[in-house]
Amino acid sequence: MNADNRPAAVNTSRRILPSGRIRREIIFGWLFVLPALIIYVVFVIVPFLSTIRYSFFKWNGVGPATWVGLKNYMTIFQVPNLIGTIINAFWLVVWFSFIPVGMGLIVASVIHRVATGRLGTVSRTVLFLPQVIPLVAAGIIWGWLLALPGLINQVLKALGLGALSRAWLGDFGTALPAVGVVGIWVLLGFCIVLLLTGVTKIDPALFESARIDGAGWLREFVTITVPLLRYEIGVCLTVTVVAALAAFDIIWVTTAGGPGNSTSVPGVQIYIQGFTQRAIGPASALAVMLMILVVLVIIPIQWLTRESAK
């Protein structure tokens, strides 16, 4: 590139571009977008619109479909098994999102001074491991850990708490929290490592001066760490909330929604209604509600964090 030798031409080049060239560039640009656009429209946008359309019909997937208006949506609100999935999804947000992000913040602020050198590198790798393996594998591993003869009950017995031991995933009262623990295991390391990179970007002088003013760990946490990490917290919340609302793999493998419907979430019911019950209408209505729910929850989070990032 010998353009550096004649910088004067650079400033004028844009204005003297022939219009034929611009037209050619536009055509070229559109040709470049087309492959991505076509496959995206065929396999995402069209199915998205079809989901909305299906949600207004009664259809078993093979026979003729009948228009039923909003009936499928009414069904979802009336049938406890279906509306229950949305309530469960919100409970999962507590386990998959609030707990990992909250714990991640505390842990990151406690270890950020010591997580350097060799221990820091090793811990980053280890804590990130659950984020890399398939969620199905995480589900199988924890399905065994939480089983009656599994590690969790073994530890409880060793601690003299044998009375508490049970089949955690098979008990109506404990199945949802047990699935939640799997989510914590998968997402906590990700949150810690992400928040840790945020904490190390904060000017150490801020912490020093807070110390000199006699601030304890808690005060430092509330007045420095949390406010300055707003953007990273937003990112963690977005990723984990989507993971909770759109959960499928972990739940399908550990409980398949059971016992009863105590761990059933929209993703699982969409699959059951659509592919085993062949009730395409209600399944699609639930899918539409899930997509609206995700957007409704994500927008305020994004809005708050983008705002503070500016």
Added chain:
Amino acid sequence: MKVARGERWAGQTLLVVLMAFTILPFISIFLTALHPSGTVPGGLEWPAHPQWINFVTAWNQAEMPKLLASSIFIVLAVVPVSLVISTMAGFAIGLLRIPGSRVLLFLFVFGLTLPFAGIIIPIYFLERTLGIYNTRLAIVLPLIALYMPFAVFWMRAHFVNMPAEISEAARVDGATTWDLFWTIHVPLARPPITSLGILMSIWTWNQFLLCLVLVEDPTQRTMAGALGAFQGHYANDVPLLCAGTILILVPTLVVFILFQRQIIAALLQGAVKG
């Protein structure tokens, strides 16, 4: 910066506890996998006679060579195509700023948080109509499409931040738009393309829902999809199930340990940009 001894001790203890919480589940399934097939051992016991043969049995019964080949095929079909078409689209939207690029960007961003489950039913019927249901193409095509929002958004973010002087200087030298793309901007975009490739490879390898719905034959699926089928067969044989799970995890673990720095960086950047 000086760190008080008590603080250092507390922080390091916390780190070690967290690492134990992360690692123990892996150790538990490893020890369980060494117990005699068909027995129900405790969660964390060294077996009297380690049954290494379980790994051989699981290898054969899960048809591991076929699974590996299938997964590698799917990754090789999905990732390069996705990289090429998203780089092209990102270049056109972010750098050429073609008319309509704002609308295009909005259309792609719209799909960023779309849950796969939300559109899986129409994809199933679409693939029945197209006649690709129960083939590897049934996983490949929707996956490429589902990656487009993130991939295009990611590549656009790179191109939109490239200084305009680079393109203008090349123009002055008489470069065509193709030259601009191929000889100047693609080489400069190597870091974001690499990260995107790593991310999409992991996501593809781990994909489960699409496999479950769109492909019945486990040997035509990805590793994660096949693991789901394996679980169905061996729900009552815990040691063998654990052995199979470990076998399926080994490729992921090896790749992760080899490329840990790039993978962690890519996943963190991916989250921040998405």
